[in-house]
Amino acid sequence: MTERPIKVLIAKPGLDGHDRGAKVLARGLRDEGFEVVYTGLRQTPEMIATAALQEDADVVGLSILSGAHLTLLPRITALLRAKGLDDVLVVAGGIIPDDDVAVLREAGVVAVFGPGTTIGETAAFIRANVRPRD
């Protein structure tokens, strides 16, 4: 087998209870041919990093609306690195001010998708940027 589906973990860190966007994305990416692991609401950074490791995810997609992104997302990327998952593509979506995007990029969040990003755009970005692995 020379081709396999890309595995994407979708998680919602933080305490806000709005997961409709994350669910729509999870379903949309499934329809685009990705294998999507959906882990649900109120995930701690430790939960997300553990799930990414056990699932051997190629991509971690973080949906966050609570405003705590500057605290939570860098902690998640640091934990992923600590577990040796530095080849995982980390992207984020939600309400994130432009000024914060540069900070998150610096922390290892490769892309931030704001409201209005289509599933197709997200899928295309992932396909173009996921790191080839064995």
Place this chain on the structure above:
Amino acid sequence: MAGRAIAPGSSSPDPSARGTELAESALAGDRRALARLLTAVENRSPAAESALRLLHPLAGRAHLVGITGAPGSGKSTLVAALVAEVRRAGRTAAVVAVDPSWPISGGALLGDRVRMQAFAGDDGVFIRSMASRGHAGGLATTTTAAATVLDAAGFDLVLIETVGTGQSEVEVAAAADTTVVLEAPEMGDEIQAIKAGLLEVADVIAVNKGDRPGAQRTASQLRAMLAGVEVLVTTATTGEGVRELLAALDRRRAALPAIGGDGSRRARAAALVWALLGDRVRERLTGPEPGAETAAVLDAVAAHALDPYAAADRLMKALVTTGDDNPVGRP
């Protein structure tokens, strides 16, 4: 499947060495290597073969428990409660949770982890989601191999959670030592128990959502109908009855040799070997040497110039005369 390819491995030029390396690291407790190895198994990549050759002799100690039931019967929640109970008893557990692939795109939405997130940071628990990848029967083709890997890695229990099943997805019974079928109260069980299907493969039945009205009644009906099957009432959300379920599983594990459980392992072994043999025969017949002849034979059958039985006989002969390492395995 629009452009979702990941190029095959670049990190090690020799997949066989890579598989051995991953297996050895996984055995040494490296969870990342274990996860990578499971990916190799799922993708049926060449690295998986060398890894499984190394791991098969080390497996066989875990209790492989299949958990199946209709969608919404509470499988994931019960698996989570069971894992918590296993941990309380000082033992370790791995979970393989299978969800269906979406036939149109080949993608999948794997949602079983939602109810199993309490174990982050606990090295005694390992949870892996798996897409069925077009395989019917409630599992993926590689689920048994994934269970072997987790068994060899030393987990005491390996729980195999099937896709939400109807009446014919009974494959888990062959993949597991013990099959737990979940029933929800008052779901028309009397008639279902009579029909051939899920209940037929149950070693243990858990009437889940035991806090709902009718749970005890459903359990009594099932007990009356299915003699010899242990029927328990569980409430996965509260943990009620889960200790008793684990105790029932342990009793069954202890009794496996006496009740012919070794026979089911023998059947599983046979199924695995026959499947591999089939793969190898196909590989050999489509390989460089007889490949053209194989194609010609298949074309002849398509053109109704040759019947399929004669075609199979002819290919069988080609198989025997092909290659120098005796592919049909005669001594």
